Amino acid sequence: MRNPDALKPEEWDLWDTWMQAQRLLLQEIDRRLQSEIGISKAEFSVLVTLLRAPGSEMRVVDLAASLGWEKSRVSHQLTRMEGRGLVVRAESGASGRRTGIGLTPEGRRLVERAVVAHGGNVRRHFLDPLAPEQAAAIRAWSEQTINRLGQGGTGTTEGAAPE
Amino acid sequence: MRNPDALKPEEWDLWDTWMQAQRLLLQEIDRRLQSEIGISKAEFSVLVTLLRAPGSEMRVVDLAASLGWEKSRVSHQLTRMEGRGLVVRAESGASGRRTGIGLTPEGRRLVERAVVAHGGNVRRHFLDPLAPEQAAAIRAWSEQTINRLGQGGTGTTEGAAPE
DNA sequence: TCCCTAGAGTTGACACGTCAACTCCTACTT
């Protein structure tokens, strides 16, 4: 603590407070998605990304790029979701061999309900309690943070919980 | 999307942008802690909490309360950290049987270095780029979110990465 | 043609986290 770099108590407090608020909000939104629809945030992200893809079908590597995930993470996630019957690994066999990932009817049904429910939760727990000047500050901070730390945003996964 | 509750594109965009900024910042801070000191965020939280406890010793249940974690999570974490030689489960055997958790010399050495490094990282990546009015907005939003969602804050774990 | 490199995808080992079920001990009740 004799380091000149040491944070002052009110600085630690801002950091801690912000971290805790974040964690509570994400927990709340995730838990509601889980209890109302029965899918996790990770499953929701994959399903939404597939839903918005042309033909509702993508390759693993494109899914990974769109979500900003590692491809091994996508592969593990797909293995679990295939087991739950939410997605299919379509192996185009002899001809194209493109191994596209697609939605099952069950997956499509769930994600369509989830988009509505999740939107409502985001509105209730994030957007509504946000005062206009808070929204402006958060937007500005977020953009400058992404510019500073993010190399190239995934860009296209609008509406998916990014993580 | 024909739901009246549906979010407008700029609302989705604010949510996505904020989520992504958060994720990038946490990733950056965690990765630096890992590469500079060689411990994870979870390990750091446990070590800092122990370091600040009277006698650097706590029971599992108090650790859990202070961190805001489930006790089973604490137990699993301690099992891994005991394997790495960072903490000890002191079983006071016949007399008190209090099963206090303590720091090993190695654990103490690491956490003392980590506090300095982590503080510097928080300053560089969170506090410094924050304009004063952004800090005020983030503090206000965090506090109202905690009041709305948090039932009883853990309170005392000042300085630990709360999650 | 044969090799061989580079991309796509999978797998295994491990860290992290939750939930539910379990053991163990203490303290209270009768």
Added chain:
DNA sequence: AAGTAGGAGTTGACGTGTCAACTCTAGGGA
């Protein structure tokens, strides 16, 4: 003293996430 309720702690099953190593195949020289 026997019984029991409850707190403290652990464990196992499983979902989530990273890293490194692996397979497979297409395409591109020599």
